[in-house]
Amino acid sequence: MxxxxxxxxxxxxxxxxxxxxxxxxxxxxxxxxxxxxxxxxxxxxxxxxxxxxxxxxxxxxxxxxxxxxxxxxxxxxxxxxxxxxxxxxxxxxxxxxxxxxxxxxxxxxxxxxxxxxxxxxxxxxxxxxxxxxxxxxxxxxxxxxxxxxxxxxxxxxxxxxxxxxxxxxxxxxxxxxxxxxxxxxxxxxxxxxxxxxxxxxxxxxxxxxxxxxxxxxxxxxxxxxxxxxxxxxxxxxxxxxxxxxxxxxxxxxxxxxxxxxxxxKKTPWLLTTCNWDDKLIRKGVVWLCQKVDKPVLKLTDGDYNEHGMGDLLTQFGPAYDINLKVFNELQHTITGWPGGKPNAEDIDRPERAEPYPKRAIVFSPHPDDDVISMGGTLIRLVEQEHEVHIAYQTSGNIAVFDDDVIRFVDFVSEYNEMFDMQQEEAENMLGEIKQFINQKEPAEVDSQAIKHIKGLIRRGEAKAAARYCGVPEEKLHFLDMPFYETGRVKKKPLSEDDIDIIIDLLREVKPHQVYAAGDLSDPHGTHRVCLKAILSALKECQDDDWMQDCYIWLYRGAWQEWDINEIEMAVPLSPQELAKKRRAIFKHQSQKDRPLFPGPDEREFWQRAEQRNRETALLYDELGFAEYEAIEGFVRYKELDK
CATH class of the missing domain: 3.40.50.1360 (Rossmann fold)
Incomplete structure (x- = not known):
C-alpha cells in the first residue's frame, strides 16, 4: 500500500x-x-x-x-x-x-x-x-x-x-x-x-x-x-x-x-521524498538556481525549504555543503582540452591526460552534423594535435535541391565544351538527368544518377569543411550506410551490413575517443538509427583491447541541446572560435539559406547551433561560472562499462 x-x-x-x-x-x-x-x-x-x-x-x-x-x-x-x-x-x-x-x-x-x-x-x-x-x-x-x-x-x-x-x-x-x-x-x-x-x-x-x-x-x-x-x-x-x-x-x-x-520526471521532489543520488542532486540544484535566479553558491537553506527540497537539505545539508558539491561538479565539466591535457593532473577533468595524442573518430550521421554540432571541439582537437578521423555515416543525398544538380550538370557540360572533352555517352547522360528533373513529379524518387550526383555534392562540401577544420582527406571516411540509400525519407531497417561497416572502421582506427550524435529529436530518425549502429558496433568490439581505453562522447546541437545538469564535458568557445565554426558550416552550401528538410525550426543550422551554444554558456554564467561566448556540451555514454 x-x-x-x-x-x-x-x-x-x-x-x-x-x-x-x-x-x-x-x-x-x-x-x-x-x-x-x-x-x-x-x-x-x-x-x-x-x-x-x-x-x-x-x-x-x-x-x-x-x-x-x-x-x-x-x-x-x-x-x-x-x-x-x-x-x-x-x-x-x-x-x-x-x-x-x-x-x-x-x-x-x-x-x-x-x-x-x-x-x-x-x-x-x-x-x-x-x-x-x-x-x-x-x-x-x-x-x-x-x-x-x-x-x-x-x-x-x-x-x-x-x-x-x-x-x-x-x-x-x-x-x-x-x-x-x-x-x-x-x-x-x-x-x-x-x-x-x-x-x-x-x-x-x-x-x-x-x-x-x-x-x-x-x-x-x-x-x-x-x-x-x-x-x-x-x-x-x-x-x-x-x-x-x-x-x-x-x-x-x-x-x-x-x-x-x-x-x-522533471521535478519529482515537488511530489514526494526522493532518493537523492548525485545525478538527481545536481538536477535539483540547477533547477533551484533557475527558479530563484541565483548562482549555485548563493542558494540558502530557505531557498531549499521554500521550493520543495527540504528533504535534500535534511539529508545532505546545510545549503553551503550542497552548493559547494554541485559547484565543483559543474566546474569540473569545463575544459579547453577535449582530448585531455597532456602532463596535467586529470582526476577532476572529464578526459584523461594520457595517452597523448589520442585517436578520435567523429561520427557524423549527415555530412554536416560534425561541424554543426561540435565544430568548435573538432577544430580544438585538431589544433591540439590529436589524430582526428571523421566518419560520414550517410550520403545525405536526399537533402539536396534539384536546382543544385542542374547547376553542377551545367558546369560539367560547359567544362567539357570548353576543353573539347565532349563524349557522346556523357552528354546523353547529362541530357537525361536534366530531362528527368524537368519532368519530375513532387516527391518522386530520384534516379540513381541523380542520387549519385547529390551524394557527390554533399561529399565535396564535407571535404571542404573538414579541410577548413584541418582534417586531412585521408582521415575522412564516407561510409554510405545502406539503410539510408532509398532516395526517400523512409529508410530501410538497420542491417548487419550497416553495423559491419562501423565495426570495420573502429577496428581499423582503434580510437581512444568516439564522438557520436545523441541528438535524437532529428525528425527523420536518421540520427537515432546511426547511433544505434554505432552502439551495436561498439558492443561487438567491447572485448577488443583498444575498447578498454575508449571513451564515448555524445554531442547534440542540430536539433536540441543537452540540459546543463546532464553535461559532463563543456568545451568553451571564444568569439573567434565560434566564427570559425560558423565558416566551417558555411562550406555546406547546399544546406545554406534554406535546408531542404528544416524540421520544425525554420532557421538555418548555423543559427540554431550558435543560439544553443550561446544559451549553454549563458546558463553556466548564471550559475556562477566564467562568462564564455559559447559552449559545446557532451555527455559520456557509459552503458558499455556496465
Whole structure:
C-alpha cells in the first residue's frame, strides 16, 4: 500500500494513466503484446477483434512486433477488422505518401488479414461524395461492433488523427483542413511543404473516444512539451489530445525522452521524498538556481525549504555543503582540452591526460552534423594535435535541391565544351538527368544518377569543411550506410551490413575517443538509427583491447541541446572560435539559406547551433561560472562499462 501511495503522489498532476518505458522498442513490444493478447483471447471464443490503427513513425515498431508474432508465434489476423484513422485528400493509394501504401508496407503485406477486413479512408473519392463516404465509414465501425483498441500518436499541435486544434469532442469522421504546423511537419515526406495536401479525411475525436480502449504513444524529446500539456494540462480545444482525459480506459505510453517534462520526471521532489543520488542532486540544484535566479553558491537553506527540497537539505545539508558539491561538479565539466591535457593532473577533468595524442573518430550521421554540432571541439582537437578521423555515416543525398544538380550538370557540360572533352555517352547522360528533373513529379524518387550526383555534392562540401577544420582527406571516411540509400525519407531497417561497416572502421582506427550524435529529436530518425549502429558496433568490439581505453562522447546541437545538469564535458568557445565554426558550416552550401528538410525550426543550422551554444554558456554564467561566448556540451555514454 505504501508503494501505491507513493505512485499516486508521483502521478498527482497526471490526468491520464501514463506508463514510461526505457525506450520506444520496449514500449512498442508492450503495446504489441497487449494487442496480440486481445486477438488471441477473442479468437479463442470465436469473436472478432476490431482495431483502430495509426500511421507515422510512432507505431511502426508495434507493427514490427505484430509481424514477428505472426511469423514466429502463429498469431493470426483472420478474425481481425481494422480501421485507419486518416488519409490525405486527395491522395492516390499507390503514392509514396499514401497511408494505404504505408499500412501495406509496414503491416498488412506481412500478415494474414483478409483484404476486405481492412478499412482506410479513401483519398480518391469525389469531393461531393466525401460527406456521405464519411458517414458510411462511421457506420462500418458501428457494424463491426465498435473499436476494441484505438492506437494513436500525437502531433506537435496536440492533434490525434488529423483532428487539429479547435476540433470538437463529439466530432465524427470528416474532411478537415490541415494546420500549418502539421503541414510543415509533413513537408519532408513530400519533399517540400508546398506539395503537402491541405486537407485530409480523419476519424473524429468523438469516433476515437467511442473506442473501448485507447493507447496513445509518443517517442523522443521533441514530443515532451506536448505530452506535458496533454497529460497534465486542462482539457481544451487547442490541444485535442487532452480530450483523452475524458475516457475511462485511455492510456499514454512513453519512452524516457518523451516523458522528460512530466512533473514526476522533471521535478519529482515537488511530489514526494526522493532518493537523492548525485545525478538527481545536481538536477535539483540547477533547477533551484533557475527558479530563484541565483548562482549555485548563493542558494540558502530557505531557498531549499521554500521550493520543495527540504528533504535534500535534511539529508545532505546545510545549503553551503550542497552548493559547494554541485559547484565543483559543474566546474569540473569545463575544459579547453577535449582530448585531455597532456602532463596535467586529470582526476577532476572529464578526459584523461594520457595517452597523448589520442585517436578520435567523429561520427557524423549527415555530412554536416560534425561541424554543426561540435565544430568548435573538432577544430580544438585538431589544433591540439590529436589524430582526428571523421566518419560520414550517410550520403545525405536526399537533402539536396534539384536546382543544385542542374547547376553542377551545367558546369560539367560547359567544362567539357570548353576543353573539347565532349563524349557522346556523357552528354546523353547529362541530357537525361536534366530531362528527368524537368519532368519530375513532387516527391518522386530520384534516379540513381541523380542520387549519385547529390551524394557527390554533399561529399565535396564535407571535404571542404573538414579541410577548413584541418582534417586531412585521408582521415575522412564516407561510409554510405545502406539503410539510408532509398532516395526517400523512409529508410530501410538497420542491417548487419550497416553495423559491419562501423565495426570495420573502429577496428581499423582503434580510437581512444568516439564522438557520436545523441541528438535524437532529428525528425527523420536518421540520427537515432546511426547511433544505434554505432552502439551495436561498439558492443561487438567491447572485448577488443583498444575498447578498454575508449571513451564515448555524445554531442547534440542540430536539433536540441543537452540540459546543463546532464553535461559532463563543456568545451568553451571564444568569439573567434565560434566564427570559425560558423565558416566551417558555411562550406555546406547546399544546406545554406534554406535546408531542404528544416524540421520544425525554420532557421538555418548555423543559427540554431550558435543560439544553443550561446544559451549553454549563458546558463553556466548564471550559475556562477566564467562568462564564455559559447559552449559545446557532451555527455559520456557509459552503458558499455556496465
Amino acid at each position: 505504501q508503494n501505491d501511495a507513493k505512485k499516486n503522489r508521483l502521478t498527482y498532476y497526471e490526468n491520464i494513466p501514463t506508463d514510461i518505458f526505457k525506450d520506444a522498442t520496449t514500449a512498442s513490444k508492450h503495446v504489441g503484446e497487449e494487442i496480440a493478447n486481445l486477438i488471441q483471447e477473442n479468437n479463442s471464443v470465436g469473436q472478432t477483434t476490431v482495431l483502430g490503427f495509426a500511421t507515422g513513425s510512432t507505431p511502426t515498431q508495434v507493427y514490427d512486433e505484430l509481424i514477428r508474432m505472426h511469423n514466429e508465434e502463429g498469431l493470426t489476423f483472420q478474425n481481425v477488422i481494422t480501421f485507419n484513422l486518416d488519409e490525405y485528400f486527395p491522395m492516390e493509394p499507390e503514392s509514396l505518401q499514401s497511408y494505404v501504401r504505408f499500412m501495406n508496407e509496414h503491416l498488412f503485406n506481412h500478415i494474414d488479414i483478409p483484404e476486405d477486413q481492412v478499412h482506410i479512408p479513401d483519398g480518391t473519392i469525389a469531393e461531393e461524395d466525401v460527406a456521405e463516404y464519411c458517414k458510411n465509414y462511421e457506420q462500418k465501425i458501428q457494424d463491426a461492433g465498435g473499436l476494441d483498441i484505438q492506437l494513436l500518436g500525437i502531433g506537435r499541435t496536440g492533434h490525434i488523427g488529423f483532428n487539429e486544434p479547435g476540433s470538437r469532442p463529439n466530432s465524427g469522421t470528416r474532411l478537415i483542413t490541415l494546420d500549418g504546423i502539421t503541414r510543415k511537419d509533413a513537408a519532408s515526406d513530400f519533399f517540400g511543404e508546398e506539395y503537402v495536401p491541405r486537407r485530409a479525411i480523419t476519424m473524429g475525436v468523438g469516433t476515437i473516444l467511442d473506442a473501448d480502449r485507447i493507447i496513445m504513444m509518443a517517442w523522443g524529446e521533441g514530443k515532451a512539451p506536448i505530452i506535458k500539456e496533454t497529460v497534465e494540462g486542462p482539457i481544451r480545444e487547442r490541444v485535442p489530445a487532452t480530450y483523452l482525459q475524458k475516457h475511462n480506459n485511455a492510456q499514454v505510453i512513453l519512452d524516457e525522452a518523451s516523458a522528460e517534462n512530466l512533473t514526476r
